[in-house]
Amino acid sequence: MFDFIKSQNSISKSPTNGDTFIRRKSESAVSAENAEQETTEQQADDDSCRGWESDPQSFCIKVAKHFLNSEFGISPAVTTVNVSEDGGCHVNFDNGAVITVQKIGGKQVWVNVSPHGKGLKSKSCTYSYECFVSGKLELTKLHCT
Numbered sequence: 001m002f003d004f005i006k007s008q009n010s011i012s013k014s015p016t017n018g019d020t021f022i023r024r025k026s027e028s029a030v031s032a033e034n035a036e037q038e039t040t041e042q043q044a045d046d047d048s049c050r051g052w053e054s055d056p057q058s059f060c061i062k063v064a065k066h067f068l069n070s071e072f073g074i075s076p077a078v079t080t081v082n083v084s085e086d087g088g089c090h091v092n093f094d095n096g097a098v099i100t101v102q103k104i105g106g107k108q109v110w111v112n113v114s115p116h117g118k119g120l121k122s123k124s125c126t127y128s129y130e131c132f133v134s135g136k137l138e139l140t141k142l143h144c145t
Contacts, residue, residue, distance in 0.1 A: 048131035048132055048133055048135065049107070049129075049130075049131035051131075051135070052129075052131055052137050053087075053103075056083045056087045056088075056089060057081050057083055057089065059089075059101075059103075059137070060081060060083070060088075060089030060091050060099075060101040061078055061081060061091055062137055063101045063109055063111055063127070063129075063139065064078075064089075064091035064093075064099035064101055064111065065078070066127075066139050067099060067101075067111045067113070067125060067127075068093070068097065068099065068113070070141070071113075071123060071125065071144070072113075072120060074095070076093040076094050076095040076097060077093065077094045078091060078092070078093060078094075079092045079093060079094050080092045086102075087102075087103055088100065088101060088102035088103070089101045089102075097113055097114075097120055098113070098114045099111060099112070099113050099114075100112040100113075100114070104126070106128075107128055107129055107130065108126060108127065108128050108129070108142070109126070109127050109128075109129060109139075110124065110125075110126050111124065111125050111126075111127065112124040112125075123144060123145070124144065124145050125141055125142075125143070125144040125145075126141075126142045126143055126144075127139040127140060127141055127142060128140045128142055
């Protein structure tokens with residue numbers, strides 16, 4: 001009989017006769033709330049990346065695993081990680097793959113697989129990354145060669 005409306009509305013019952021009313025927020029109020037939430041997430045985003053960026057080993061493992069899973073459909077185990085002075089890494093996997101991960105500034109990272117892994121061809125990709133308050137690191141592929 002009634003369609004429930006998104007959480008931007010409130011549903012209440014009349015205290016006198018039990019009738020149900022649906023109150024809708026104006027579009028401008030909803031837009032203002034969404035803009036405020038996006039600004040808060042953006043501010044938290046910058047702070048949240050500090051944890052990932054200050055731990056190059058964990059950052060490189062996360063990026064390398066994402067790269068292997070999304071580009072080759074495999075999820076081998078990490079065996080070793082070698083971190084260089086500039087924060088770049090070589091992540092070694094149990095299938096023989098060696099993934100090079102290097103941050104290139106502007107919340108971007110370059111990733112390369114050498115042809116050491118069984119059945120893997122040489123491939124390089126560049127991703128942008130974003131961090132969230134929850135600790136999640138999200139990678140977006142920009143291009144691959």
